[in-house]
Amino acid sequence: MITRVWQSGEANPRMQPVWVAATLVFALLVLTACGGRPDSGALVINTEPAPDAKISDIMIVTTRERDSRPDTYFGGERSSAVSYAEASISVPPSHEPGQIEWPESLPGNPEKDFVARSAGYIADKAAFKRQINERLAALPPNKREIFVFIHGYNTRFPEGLYRFAQIVHDAKFEGVPVFFTWASRGTLKDYVYDLNSAAIARSALEETLVELTNTRATNITILAHSMGNWLLMETAVQAKPENRRRIATKIDDIVLAAPDIDIDLFKAQLRKLGKPPKPYTVIVSKDDRALRLSRTIAGGKERVGAYSDDQDLAELGAIVIDVTELESLDGAHHSKFAQLAQLRPEMRKTLSNSVVSSSADQNRGANLGNDLGSFVGNAAGTAVALPIRVITAPFTYGGGS
Incomplete structure (x- = not known):
């Protein structure tokens, strides 16, 4: 038949x-073709010397439940309370930008692998804030920045932590990195569980951003990936207006990388929030296989991170970085954003200048170049040839609601 x-x-x-x-x-x-993934015990401490390795000291806020297994700290289940921690992750001298060099066996080799140098819980919110202020006070005034990273769906705790360490290292960030990690189980079949976990984490993220605003930091950058963007945007929508205004006073950049958000929902969120003081940066890739799967699960609605109309996003008030043609280092084509970290200083300066110029000239949908060679070549002082398109639209600076 x-x-x-x-x-x-x-x-x-x-x-x-x-x-x-x-x-x-x-x-x-x-x-899942990339093979094994880190799980329990991945944060076993390595004390072997590696003089040329670079260490990133990361502060951690989480809605994950604590995990009693050795060298694990947090699992994928939800906690009713917010927990705080810190970890120092060593990046090997042989590191390739955009990559995470996972150990073949624990505790790894610090000359070749990412390894944990120290890790531990922090007693409470007050102790967490005190430590951040101490670190900020020790920095020069122009380096008193906080960099917040919010991971996405299907992310285990050590995966998100090591990814953030890679980004901090490649971006040459010198301020205080803060990892906000919510209760993802880190399995593909738990999409709905993860989405509900993200929803539960909204109040904790709002509270965290308010607390960070009340530190010694002069400015805050937020990078969200995948479903972490849904969490960030929904947090902004539900936040008290006074909190939203307070947080906006210190926000320097908001980067939405491969957002796993229904495009119609994203437009509704932007209508609710109004135009931000500065444009969002949205990183999209139309060949993102993870978002293709998400689109199927979500009834065929396009996801922002794989949206087919860059110009439409730009006219919503975003700077769009289209990395579709960039060769991916992962099989899902979902982590290309991490490959851009090494260009962060030049991109920030050039994007800031370009938005001002675009607004002054009122040129609709300015295309800043088809590769980053023309885009950041002068600022970086080196030849960069990456197939990336950057699209902006005229943007008038002003406050949101």
């Missing part, structure tokens, strides 16, 4: 669920 239908070229409605299931299974296989 089935063979005859296929030979006739007619679709069999009864087979559609099978094809959907098969498509999802294939997508899961593609996304």
Whole structure:
């Protein structure tokens, strides 16, 4: 029966669920093709000397439940309370930008691998804030920055922590990095669980951003990835107006990397928030396989991070960095944003200048170049040839609601 239908070229409605299931299974296989992933015990401390390795000292805020297994700290289950911690992650001298050099076996080799140098819990919010202020006070006034990273769906605690260490290292960030990690189970089948965990974490993120605003920091940069963007945007929408205004006084950059947000929801969120004091930066890639799977789960609605209309996003008040043509270092094409970290100082300066110029000239949809060679070449002082498009639209600075 089935063979005859296929030979006739007619679709069999009864087979559609099978094809959907098969498509999802294939997508899961593609996304998990990279092999083993770190889990319990991944933060075992390594004390071997490696003089040329660079260490990132990361502060941690989480809605994850504490995990009693040795060298694990936090798992994928939710906690009703917010926890605080810190970790020092060593990046090897042989590190390649955009990569995480995971140890083949623990505790790893600090000359070749990312390894944990120290880790521990912090007693409470007051102690956490005190430590941040102490670190900020020890920095020169022009370096008193906080960099907040919010990870996405299907991310285990050590994965998000090591990814942030890579970004901090590659970006040559000298301020205080703060990792906000919510209760993702780190499995592809738990998309709905992760989405609900992100929803539960909104109040904790709002409180965290308010607390960071009340530190000695002169400015704050926020980078969210994948479903972390849904959490960030929904936190902004639900935040008390006075908190939103307070946080905005210290926000320097908001970068939305591969946002796993329904495009219609994103537009509704922007309408609710109004135009921000500075434009968001949105990193998109139309070949993002993880967002393709998310789109299937979400009823076929386009995700912002793989949206087909860069110009539409730009006219919503965003700077769009399209990395579709950039060769991905991961099979899912979902972490290309991490490859841009090494260009952060030049990109910040050039994007800031370009937005002012675009607004002054009123040039609709200015394209800043088809590769970063023309985009940041002068600022970086080096030849960079990455196939990246940057699209902006005229932007009038002003406050949101």
